Amino acid sequence: MSKQVTFEGGCLCGNIRFAAKAPANNPHTCSCMQCQTHSGSFTLSWVEFSSDNVTWTGPGGKPSVWRSSDYSCRAFCNQCGSTIGAINDEPTIALATGTFDKPHLKTLKPQSHSYVSRKPKWWNVNID
Secondary structure (H helix, E strand, O other): OOOOOEEEEEOOOOOOEEEEEOOOEEEEEEOOHHHHHHHOOOOEEEEEEEHHHEEEOOOOOOOEEEEOOOOEEEEEOOOOOOEEEEEEOOOEEEEEHHHEOOOOOHHHOOOEEEOHHHOOOOOOOOOO
16 A cells, blocks of 8 residues: 655745645646736746645635636735635646745656746746
8 A cells, every 4th residue: 555645835924734635737837927927937836736635734724816717716825925826616726836845856846838938038947
């Protein structure tokens, strides 16, 4: 019997915490305008989990959300404002890689990049 892998993380102040059970799906980066504005960066790194596999464990419970499209809400901490990710209408939660306690894990390494045309020409995104 194999051990279930769980990834933990949370916001800057610790109000929003999560435990996400594997599998970690579609690790990728994105440079769309929504991701750039939401993160304050040229590129945002995400990893997707089934919503059934994500538990909100911090004292703040679930993150606050803002409806960003027809199918998704951007999630953030209502105390410190940290980006948490996106909660889709379909059963998917995309967590920002920088919110993980161990973001360096190979399982979380981005495998693709979305909206390459929206990144600044001088910004080099290297997915190897």
